[in-house]
Amino acid sequence: MTGKELAALVMDGICPVVTFTKRVEDQESYLEGGMRGRLIAVMRNEEEYISLAVDLTEFDDFNRQYEKANYYDKSGVARLTAREAGFYKPVESVYVGPADEVDVLQIEDAASLKLYERYQADSDGKSYVQWLEQKLVALERAAEVAA
Structure with a gap:
């Protein structure tokens, strides 16, 4: 799907949930590969680039596991996440x-x-990972009992 096709989808009122790839880390934002959000609007639709608004609110807890400590503290050491450094916004652009x-x-x-x-x-x-593991173990046990 091209950027233009994705923008048309959002402008038509479809607000899909997306998972970000590692490539998003090349952009200046809070977003990290693996995080999720919901596309909610097209902010700019120009010939050079398209800016999409992403609402992260419903995936806030899910996204915490992907936050990297690559923001600098007062001592100049990169040990803070964007949230800890005050750069987290519930709506981000991609x-x-x-x-x-x-x-x-x-x-x-x-x-x-x-x-x-x-x-x-x-x-x-x-x-989320613990919950998934618990569900998988339960399914495997049920399969063993059934066999």
């Missing part, structure tokens, strides 16, 4: 070229999103 294949994000499929929604309703204080 940039794509109109004619370029979009490589900074991929649209999530519905099955993954339903799984994450189940986690949010049933997490019991566990991280």
Whole structure:
């Protein structure tokens, strides 16, 4: 999908959930590879670039696991995350070229999103990875019993 096609999708009112690839780390933003967000608007749609607004709010807890400590503290040591350094914003921008294949994000499929929604309703204080591991172990045990 090109940047222009993605912008048209969003301008048509479709607000897909996306997962960012490592390529997003080349942009000046809080975003890191693996983080998720929801595309909510086209901020700029120009011949040179397209700026898309990404709402990170619903994936705030999920995204914490991807935050890197690459912001400098008062001593000049890179040991703070963007959130700790005060650079976190719940709505961030991502940039794509109109004619370029979009490589900074991929649209999530519905099955993954339903799984994450189940986690949010049933997490019991566990991280997403812990919750997934618990579900997988339970499935494997059930398969062993059935066999």
